[in-house]
Amino acid sequence: MSGGNDVIISDSIVNDFVIKEGFSDILLEWYKKSRRILPWREDPSPYHVWLSEIMLQQTRVEAVRDHYLRFVGRLPDIRSLAEAPEDVYLKLWEGLGYYSRARNLHRAARIITEEYGGEMPGTSSALIKLPGIGPYTAAAIASIAFGEASPAVDGNLLRIFARLTRFEGNIRTPDALRAATSFYRERMPEAAAAESSENPCGDFNQALMDLGAVVCLPNAKPDCEGCPLAKHCRAHREMSGMESSLPVRPGPKERKTEYLTVFLIRCGERTAVVKRPAGGLLAGLYEFPNAKGELDDESAVKWLRDHFVEPIRILRTIDAEHVFTHKIWKMRGYEVIADPFTEKDIPYLMADREEILTRYSIPSAFGAYLDML
Numbered sequence: 001m002s003g004g005n006d007v008i009i010s011d012s013i014v015n016d017f018v019i020k021e022g023f024s025d026i027l028l029e030w031y032k033k034s035r036r037i038l039p040w041r042e043d044p045s046p047y048h049v050w051l052s053e054i055m056l057q058q059t060r061v062e063a064v065r066d067h068y069l070r071f072v073g074r075l076p077d078i079r080s081l082a083e084a085p086e087d088v089y090l091k092l093w094e095g096l097g098y099y100s101r102a103r104n105l106h107r108a109a110r111i112i113t114e115e116y117g118g119e120m121p122g123t124s125s126a127l128i129k130l131p132g133i134g135p136y137t138a139a140a141i142a143s144i145a146f147g148e149a150s151p152a153v154d155g156n157l158l159r160i161f162a163r164l165t166r167f168e169g170n171i172r173t174p175d176a177l178r179a180a181t182s183f184y185r186e187r188m189p190e191a192a193a194a195e196s197s198e199n200p201c202g203d204f205n206q207a208l209m210d211l212g213a214v215v216c217l218p219n220a221k222p223d224c225e226g227c228p229l230a231k232h233c234r235a236h237r238e239m240s241g242m243e244s245s246l247p248v249r250p251g252p253k254e255r256k257t258e259y260l261t262v263f264l265i266r267c268g269e270r271t272a273v274v275k276r277p278a279g280g281l282l283a284g285l286y287e288f289p290n291a292k293g294e295l296d297d298e299s300a301v302k303w304l305r306d307h308f309v310e311p312i313r314i315l316r317t318i319d320a321e322h323v324f325t326h327k328i329w330k331m332r333g334y335e336v337i338a339d340p341f342t343e344k345d346i347p348y349l350m351a352d353r354e355e356i357l358t359r360y361s362i363p364s365a366f367g368a369y370l371d372m373l
């Protein structure tokens with residue numbers, strides 16, 4: 001199966017144990033009865049599948065549901081997304097995090113409009129060339145929206161694969177991904193399986209997604225009693241009660257800690273906000289003015305004066321923390337009442353609460369300070 005040292009199964013073991021013939025029938029049958037009802041499945045147009053798959057990356061289904069409905073309500077098709085101003089689509093994305101996904105969606109929508117006449121290309125090999133679409137998303141869209149026989153292998157499918165085949169190597173390796181992809185590819189239904197499903201390949205992938213989301217759960221004990229594949233699962237047969245010890249993952253990477261001082265600068269009803277730079281973390285979103293490091297009271301006053309803010313009262317307020325994938329922000333907060341006669345000198349946008357909440361996309365990293373508005 002692989003030349004990697006940590007891959008300790010062979011094709012013959014997998015194929016002898018985990019059936020090939022009938023594998024997809026079992027899954028499709030289970031999917032018909034147990035599929036999750038999700039808004040994007042009501043009308044699986046290429047745009048709907050694409051948008052939902054991008055939103056679902058690193059985000060729970062419950063968090064995506066309302067955002068998805070709001071997004072398609074305001075931007076119902078690829079053309080309207082392509083024409084939307086940045087502030088509009090970023091505002092619709094607010095709360096989902098990882099804003100580069102929204103930017104890539106917009107860039108891809110423009111390309112589809114300009115180069116494909118507004119019609120999404122229908123193969124994974126064309127989809128993967130669009131911004132923000134990797135191999136998993138390309139296979140998911142191509143199978144669900146266009147019926148292509150491509151397994152969409154993400155963390156859920158890797159986990160199911162590791163348990164079904166008792167794969168005890170590191171799951172986060174290219175070898176493991178290759179092994180899982182070929183395992184599923186060999187088990188995808190033929191188009192002729194159409195009598196059990198109108199879109200057997202799309203349903204095959206969605207059945208596995210649902211199995212990973214509600215049965216073969218990541219950390220909690222998987223519900224093997226309710227699993228349609230239990231009879232064919234090596235982890236269940238050979239390590240009963242210990243199935244969740246698979247897949248094997250290396251320990252998490254250390255996150256770097258950065259310290260910030262965040263200022264809520266008030267002038268009457270208005271509070272200062274500022275746009276972040278166009279590149280880098282949280283690019284182009286809005287934030288409360290902030291300084292690197294944890295400033296004490298004296299340094300905070302100096303920083304404010306250096307930025308043309310004349311404080312008449314300054315209070316230490318809550319400290320907050322936000323965990324990103326690769327770093328942690330530890331934030332010290334100051335609430336500053338600025339001299340109203342100097343408001344015109346303040347080099348930030350001054351906006352009232354309503355305006356900040358409705359017009360400016362402030363990332364959840366600043367959620368503790370947003371709550372104080």
Ligand code: SF4
Nearest residue numbers: 216224227230233236
């Ligand atoms: S039997 Fe259990 S471990 Fe195996 S695939 Fe099903 S839920 Fe996962």
